[in-house]
Amino acid sequence: MATKPRRPRRRSRRWGSILFRDDLPWQVFKRNGLDQPGSLSPRLAGMVAATPARPLLALDYGHPAFRKGASPIDEEGRAKFAAFAGEATGAMRASPPMYEVWNEWNLGAVLGRPKLTDAGRPDDPRSAGNYTALARRTVAAIRKADPNAFVLVGAAGEDPQWQWVDAIVAQGAARQASGLSVHYYNHCLRPGYRTATEAIGRIEALRRKLVASQGDKAPQLYITETGWPTTTGxxxxxxxxxxGDNTAQFLLWAAATPWIGGVWIYQLRDQGRNPTELEDNFGLFDYDYRPKPAACMVADVTRIVHGAKRWRVLRQAGGLTLIQLDGAKGRQLVAFAEQQGQVAHLSFAGRPVAARPLCQAAPSAAATTIDVGTRPVVIDAASLSGVPLSATFG
Structure with a gap:
């Protein structure tokens, strides 16, 4: 997991990341009953105490004491859920986390219906209107308990044309929030589309939609879930x-994009050992904590990003992306080809340039041509100001 937070705290030495995401379910916090004081589960409390990383806690899911766990879609339900959110916020003011209102409401507020592909009808519990009413009530309760709380709304699951997300913003769900969160996955699209480039294009399409409807009031975006499972068979x-290449590319682009506030990679460790089961294979590490290529990629990208003061995306024709970073080590370029099998040959007017692929400890010997595939390559560009770049593909 890597992020671009607004209020930084100490970083993990290994990762450079400073946030993690977890659930704070209503029924777990209020496990002794709706009318009894709530508390963190021992597992979550232990995690919060054990790491300097700041948690993003998704306040979510029904409570068995309220209509057998039904989603809160009426006034009574919203009031009870907001009361839980306010109590949880008050309990954590000494070391405040970030908060997120629900998790994928548009997919799971009620089950057993065809997938929602738009804003939803008013009588559908998953509708934008039902979520907006809950989000506004919950954000208000959190703000009452802690006026400085960082609160995200949205946490939208699959939303093909972003109609549900656009609707909750238009209805005011994000008005008092700190930002808007969404999830995006493309691992089951056609093979050529399971890429960071496709994911970036979809997030950019959402941004255009929000700017078209909200202008300069379009909320900051947070990608609180994304990732690529490594299934076989x-x-x-x-x-x-x-x-790993996809993960690195997406994080680099996000770091250099000013309207992206943060990215959370799903997830740290595989949930199981079944090679064909999707949910078993999203981890940066496998089930036995052996690192996959993405683990090193995340660590390397995060170190690069945290060492930079300015970022800029420079897209080139032919499917090449350059990320320009300026920091204490001078200027660096990180280059990657956008499609598997594509290789770009970069030249800076014939000058020898030092470069290294991500996760290679030291640069290779300086060369006049740098070959770049989908694995990002870090180029020492401190002396290249004003030097033209040429790229050929083959």
Whole structure:
């Protein structure tokens, strides 16, 4: 997991990351009953105490004491859920986390219906209107308990044309929030589309939609779930190195994009050992904590990003992306080809240039041509100001 937070705290030495995301379910916090004082679960409390990383806690899911766990879609339900959110916020003011209102409401507020592909009808519990009413009530309760709380709304699951997300923003769900969060995955698209480039294009399409409807009031975006599972023998297979390349590319682009506030990679460790099961294979590490290529990629990208003061995306024709970073080590360029199998040959007017692929400890010997594939390559550009770049593909 890597992020671009607004209020930094100490970083993990290994990762450079400073945030993690977890659930704070209503029924777990209020496990002794709706009318009894709530508390963190021992597991979450232990995690919060054990790491300097700041948690993003998704306040979510029904409570069995309220209509057998039904989602809160009426006044009574919203009031009870907001009361829980306010109590949880008050309990954590000494070391405040970030908060997120629900998790994928548009997919799971009620089950057993065809997938929601738009804003939803008013009588559908998953509708934008039902979520907006809950989000506004919950944000207000959190703000009452802690006026400085950092609160995200949205946490939208699959939303093909971003109609649900656009609707909750238009209805005011994000008005008092700190930002808007969404999830995006493309691992089951056609093989050529299971890429960071496709994911970036979809997030950019959402930004355009929000700017078209909200202008300069369009909320800051946070990608609180994304990732690529490394299954084998299934219908959505992605090779481990390709998953690592995708992760690195997406994080680099996000770091250089001013309207992206942060990215959370799903997830740290595989949930199981079944090679064909999607949910078993999203980890940066496998089930036995052996690192996949993405683990090193995340660590390297995060170190690079945290060492830079300015970022800029420079897209080139032919499917090449350059990320320009300026920091204490001078200027660096990170280059990557956007499609598997594509290789770009870069030249800076014939000058020898030092470069290294991500996760290679030291640069290779300086060369006049740098070959770049989907694995990002870090180029020492401190002396290249004003030097023209040429790229050929083959």
């Amino acid at each position: 299934g219908h959505c297979d992605i090779p481990r190195q390709a998953a």
